[in-house]
Amino acid sequence: MSHFRIDIRQRAEELVALYPRARSAMLPLLHLAQEQDGYLSDEGIAEVAELTATTPADVRGTASFYDMFHLEPVGKYVVGVCTNIACLLAGGEEMLEHASAQLGCPVGGTSSDGLFTLEESECLADCNIAPVVQVNHRFVRTTTPEAFDAMIEDLRAGRLDHDVPSHGMLIRVRRSSGLRAPHAEVAEQRAVAKEAREQRTNQETK
């Protein structure tokens, strides 16, 4: 019995098929698990293990290396405030402090209504609009406390549902088809190309 919803399971299987080895689909599959559950649940991890022909321990060990995977439940919105060098010079620490007060939770914590989890981010590569704030890894581009507060209000009221979808980096990523360069054809193409290349090299050396 699959823990993944039927549509997620299908997307997961399509992803696995894109790689020469199933394990390569690990990170995209973990993004899918997080898209469904909001974090990496035991059941989600078990299913990723099955799909990648690994073990749950292996999956958890891999996932724990990466900042974006949550091994415990988080809020509906993960708010990331960058304090790295460019943002530091533009008031990133003050923004993080403000966010903590506004959301009523410490950095790394979740607001009492369960809606927001606050994180201190490393550089998010949007340094010309600093300090940088992301919500569920969407750039919301609020650089003042007032703009931040208004954005949080909008989130609460559901006015940003289009701009800030829920968890999962692949929630709006769809590959239109599977691989199209068939294996046999590719092998043949490689052999022909190699031969032609060698011939040309031989001609040059003559």
Place this chain on the structure above:
Amino acid sequence: MATLSAPRIVSSRAEFADSHTLTRYLATGGYRALRKALTMFPEAVAAEVDEASLLGRGGAGFPAGRKWSMLRKSHISYLVVNGDESEPATFKDHYLVEGDPHQLVEGVIIAAYALQVTRAFIFIRGEFALGLERVQQAVNEAYDHGALGSKIFATDFSLDIVVHPGAGAYICGEETALIEALEGKRGFPRIKPPFFPAVTGLYGEPTVVNNVETMSNLPWIVENGGAAFAALGGGRSTGTRLFALAGRVKNPGVYEIEMVKNTFRDLIYDPQLGGGVIGDRAIKAIIPGGVSAPWFGPELLDLPLGQDEVAEKGSMLGSGSIVVMDDTTCVVRAAWRITKFFSRESCGQCTPCREGSGWIERVMYRLEHGGGRMEDIDLLLDLCDNIAPGLTWPPQQTTICVLGPSIPSSVHSAIQMFRDDFVAHVRHGGCPHD
């Protein structure tokens, strides 16, 4: 004044709101270069890139043509594109993946043809949600357009591109760590030798890893010829480059300008570029190539933006990011924050990096937040020396990858240039700026 006569090679569509669509891309000459490349022998395409002397735009600045020629000797299996941009204050690839994904995809197809690779992976930083969507959309459209898949543009060349998301780890920008992530593992850099994935890469097979900006230059190079590219810039630094300007400047942003012909001062002060320092204050220091690079003082502002020119002065142009710190900036706090970043991002395999980054971070923290001691200043230099013995540039390597030896750069620079500021922190019992 800055020299702005060079064509914009990778950012020519920046002003179009729909620059990411196939319609706009085709209307502005898109996929013409690929059609041209497919009429040439693969090695002739590679020769153009060689002639362009295109230096890799990821950070190490290795000539792309030479990287490829190592591969041509063996049988190449995979092309991997590094879009895991995470060097602090670097945001040029972010622009390229969101703003011009078709240019990237066309570049990748051209490179794959030159290398006769039939499977390419584009690794996009996990935090770039929109970037992932745009690049996948571009790949989808390229398939529909006949530029990808079986028998591209009715030739005998076939290629599949897979877009792969990262998941938040700075170290995955290191090419062997990126390969590990692509294999579905923790992003641990691989032990060298072999020094290049060309020998043992993805699944142990010969692989080339190139940066997003490097790939994005290829359509222009094929269309206009390697010589036209090499005619721009100067010395070994040919062509234009995207510079990400951040920090205390009036107009932070990504600017494509000719290399060597322009200086740090041009980039920071030209009204069409950085526009000067906020509040017209004085510059205290700049970080010339990402936070792994040693800092420069204002006396080096007239240095040309070229790889060798910057290297000669003991730093690097690195990832093309320039951070400006003015006279209001607390350099102790800046260096502490950078060390905190490295401490957090160290993968933990090598002792000098794992332990050293944490020790330096804690000593820097107490200097900045109160509790620092006068002897801490030399202690910091000693800790830095333990990670990169001799504190030379380029640094001595004590670790598997270059993250470790990059840690001392900011702290060492800050102490060398602004020792008095550290002393003031000790005397004041914390940051005098607070």
